[in-house]
Amino acid sequence: MRASESDLGRFSDAGLLVLASLAGGPKHGYAMIADIGRFSGTALEPGTLYGALARLEKAGWIAPEPAQDRRRPYRLTQLGESVLRGQLATMREVVSTGLLRLGQAPA
């Protein structure tokens, strides 16, 4: 993991969820919270969401789109996509190792 990836600190989990949400296309804040709630069961709150968005934007992993009314959608950048792929590959390795050690075959 590059040094900049660790800069997300306690927002790393929220950051990963946001990246995963934006992998499905650009979304604004409320749509992100709803989407993340659907696929992960995590109820993100606005303070945490925007803390993560600020860090992801500074890292260049997401980028803002032109505002629509007061809502501003964000999209995943190419750099953000490669970071997400790397993170998910690591997680997949962790999941398959854990399942094997529990005596279950990975799906």
Add this chain to the structure above:
Amino acid sequence: MTPRRLALALLRLYPHHWRERYQDEIRALLAEHDVRFRTLADLVFGAADAWLHPGLPSGTELSANRRARTSQFLACCATVLYALALLSVQQVRDPSPPWLAAVGRFPAIRLAFDAIQLAGGLAVLAGLGGFMLVTIVMIRQAGAGGRLLLRRQLWLAGLVGLGWAAVTAISYVMIDRRPGTGIRPLRAIDLFLQFGWSLDSLLSMLAVALLFWRALGQADLTASIIGVTRCTITAAMFAMATGLIAMLLETGLVLSSAPGLIGPGWLAVIALTMASATVLIGLARRHADGRPGVGAERLPG
């Protein structure tokens, strides 16, 4: 006030540059979001995070000049808060005699008495934590500055500490020492010792600042500016450690042997302190927002 209106009001706790970038979006989000207590708490933590990371959001980095102004004003706020809390504490009437009399007749009341003392002790620790938070914000915001900025912060820390010592000594004089209150008459040595203890706190505060500068890799720079060796800075670290331990011991002593100093009146003290903090943080934000760039010619950028 509805939870949603309260959440919108809490957005004012965020730094100005943060609100310029995100406020409209968050307001739109809150209009659709189910606002609960955890939403409010999350916004408060988010505001603290925004103040502690002035480099966010991207493209809105503050100049060293503006950081210095904000830092200095926040430090002044911290001093005023501490002074208000100390002066308020000394106005609290000693609640222990009626409590102790009641405990003598009904021993079961001891539990409630102890609970109040414990709550008071925790409130003291929370207050100290808040003071530390303001100090950390000050140091973090000043961290990007150069030598002149660092020197100014050292002077500021010294002035804050001296004010701290003076207020502590004055408040000590104001303690109600009438016969029957259980507090012995004031002696000159008491005032001297109190001022000395406050100066110890000053050393601790300076050492806290030095710890953060050290963390920022500026220990050598700090040592050269104030004309000391790294050994002296290390000694200051020990002063910090002893100061913090002293504070903990003092709180423990008050809890165990001087219950008259902690009681229901503390709730009023804490409420006053929190109200003052709200007002002063608002003032600090306006001060930081209102006059960007003033004094740029006197500070390194």
